[in-house]
Each structure stands twice: as structure tokens, then as C-alpha cells.
Amino acid sequence: MVGAAPPRPYHHGRLREALLDAGVALAREQGPEAVVLRAAARDAGASHNAAYRHFADRDELLRAVCERCMSKLATLMEQRIAAAPADPDPIESAWARLGALGRAYVEFATTEPGWFRTAFAVPRGTHSFAPGEGVGASGQGPYDLLAARLDELVKVGAMAPESRPGAEYAAWSAVHGLATLVNDGPLRDLPATERERALRSVLDVVRHGLRARP
């Protein structure tokens, strides 16, 4: 058994990327707690401690993985907004796009629970992502995408301008709450049909809570 294993070169070449890929894979399967330096290094084909040449500590690796997961969320939201059914009535179209955004958020939480949890597991001490981080193809993050939908609602007259300030908080909270309750929390075992009912209820309340009132 001499020379059986082809000796890989001493230097990996793209270890940083490999560590990130491994971290993202771990996060997908088991959530943010599983993003562990030694495991990532193993999967990347390097020995532990190699990671320290690319990340100051475990938190820095985790933060980078979180940012990637946030990008994935933003990307799905972009896709679902683009695919929202168009309606002759611009008001109806605008509501449909907001609904598609909310649906995408919850869809991500249920189909990729590990990624969803990781996206929001940014280590303490780190502030939110800097501009340009955690964004989708359009360069916008989930928050930006939501704000754009709300601005559109005001523009087409679906929502009163007085209601606009603070509306992000309400819409975001409602959808984020359902997503976490279903993904992580007490509603984690809710059957799919009931989950759909819950989502409808949430979107309905947001729509009627935000809409221009006579």
C-alpha cells in the first residue's frame, strides 16, 4: 500500500470557499449549532486550525454562513415576487406581490428550516449585515424587498400614506413570527393544511390592517 493515496497538495488553494460550503451544508442539515469549526475543516479536507487562517474564530465563520443563508432567503423572495400573478387592477397586483413575499418567507422557513434558522442566528456582538450583504440577485435584502412592496402599495393607492411609517415592522413581524413559530417553535408540528390556514390568516390580517380605510 505504498503511494495508494494521491497526496493532495499541502496548500488547499480555495480553503475559505470550501469552509463556507461545508458550513452551509452543515447549517442546512442541522441548523446553526452544527456549524462547527472542526467539522467544517474536516469536510473541507483540511485539518482543524487551518480555518484560523481565514476566520478569526468560530463566530466569524458562522457569521459568514448566516449571511449566505440570508442571501438564499432574499433570492427565493425575489423569485416568488417576480412570479406573482399579474392582475389588471394595479392595486390587486400590488397586494399579490406583498402576499407572494410573505409566502416566500414562510416557504423558506418550512422547506429549508436549517438555513432559515441560520439566517437569523447571527452571533451576538455582530450588528446586522452591512449593506450589500445577505442580498439576492437584485442587490436587495429581505427588508429592502419588503419596503419596496409597501412603497408600491402607497403609490397605487392601496395603502394610506399616513399608514406607511412603521408598516415594515407590522408586516415583517407577522410573517417572521409565523415562520419562526412553525419552523422552530410551538407550531413546529402543525400539519401542512393547518399551516396553510395559518398563513392565510396572517396575510389576511396584514392586508386588512394596512389597507386604506374609508
Place this chain on the structure above:
Amino acid sequence: MVGAAPPRPYHHGRLREALLDAGVALAREQGPEAVVLRAAARDAGASHNAAYRHFADRDELLRAVCERCMSKLATLMEQRIAAAPADPDPIESAWARLGALGRAYVEFATTEPGWFRTAFAVPRGTHSFAPGEGVGASGQGPYDLLAARLDELVKVGAMAPESRPGAEYAAWSAVHGLATLVNDGPLRDLPATERERALRSVLDVVRHGLRARP
């Protein structure tokens, strides 16, 4: 230095309670990740492994601590509901109580962030708390308290009966979402005044989203 340390008895006597107290204290300071068997045992004045006589493993201890934290949340909600301002108009009173409930939820998340995170950090594999667990003085958990408020809204005519099914999801999600975003998530550094604005916006959308529409 002979006989300086008063030797505590070999058997602790109430180790289970002491472990729980230590766990709750750790959770309060640093959240659920800090609920660690060895630290709890140290703080309780026993050596590691003593804990295994009372909890099968770390998850079982954590679960018991989570349940205590949920009780604390339920208790605060009960208090704030009871203290809600009464109004001659029963409809207004009912809304005030729902608002007090939502406020209490977010208040708990901001004033006791460790406990709040722990309340919802029930280990995977465990289902929600059994009936009678995680409840306040009235024997009701947060979900029960919310359902009672919504039933009351229907009863006094503030909310249409058709809107009642699924309303828990919407109300709970909205408040839970804000609480986690502010406690744990991207809004964790929101200044207090802005947080208050966000809370108002959330409560407002819930109210107008749920209310009987002409």
C-alpha cells in the same frame, strides 16, 4: 487549616430544585445555550454527574428550564391583562386587554431576553409543553390567554365570528415576530422609542386586521 470548611452533607437534599434554579439563573444571564449541566451542577454545589440522578441528559434539564421560563411569560401576561385599563365600552375594554397581552409579550422579550429565548428553545424531539406546563397562576399558558382574549372580542361584538378561526395564528405571529426580531434578530439594536413605534404599528395592524368590518 483543619476543619475550616464546614463539610456539607454527602446528600444534597434538594438537588433537583437547586439544579433547576441554577439553570434558570444561567438562562436569565446568557440564554439557553448557557444552560449547561456542569455549570448548573457547580452552582448547585454538587459535582458534575450528580445531575444525572435527576435528569436523563442535558436536554431534559433544558426542557424543564424552558418550561419555567414559559411560566414566567404567562405570569407576566396575566398581570398585565389584569392591570389593563377598564373602559365603559366593553368593546374598547376587550381591545385594551388584547393590547395589554401583546405588550406584555414584547415587554418580557426586552426586559428578560435570556428567559424569553429560553422559553422557546425547547429541545427538538420534545413536543410542546403538556397541559399544565408552562402556565401562569391561572393555569393557562400564553396560547390559552390569547385564545380567551379573542373569544372575548367575538363575544362583545368587536370581531366577526367568521374571523375567529385562525385568528390566534395572526395575532400570535405578529407579536411573536416582533418580540424575536427585537430580542434576537436584526432589530436587536432598535432604540427604545423606535421599538415602541414598532409595537404600536404591530398592535394597530392586528386590531384593524381582526376587527368586524362594515
Place this chain on the structure above:
DNA sequence: GATCGATGTTGACACTGGCAACATTGACGA
């Protein structure tokens, strides 16, 4: 061709969860 900085490796330490074997104590029955 020698030097040096960037990158990877090996070895060590302290911490955790968890298993096994042993120690202490109080209750209970012969």
C-alpha cells in the same frame, strides 16, 4: 537562488456531555 509572508499542520489545554465504577446514607425488615 535566498528570504519571507501566506497558508496548513501537529500538539496541547480547558471546557462540555456522557458512561462506568465506587461511596455514602437513610429506611426497612429480620
Place this chain on the structure above:
DNA sequence: TCGTCAATGTTGCCAGTGTCAACATCGATC
């Protein structure tokens, strides 16, 4: 009275983790 035993607590150990320090390799650059 005394021996037995189950409940409870302890010491010792192992694997896995983050992190520091010392050493190894390699490519670019003078």
C-alpha cells in the same frame, strides 16, 4: 440491634469542541 438495599452523590475516564503556540511548506519577490 444490625444487615441489606435502593437512592443519591462522587471520582475517573473518554470523545468532541474552540483556541493558542510552535512548526512545516510553498510561492512570490528581491
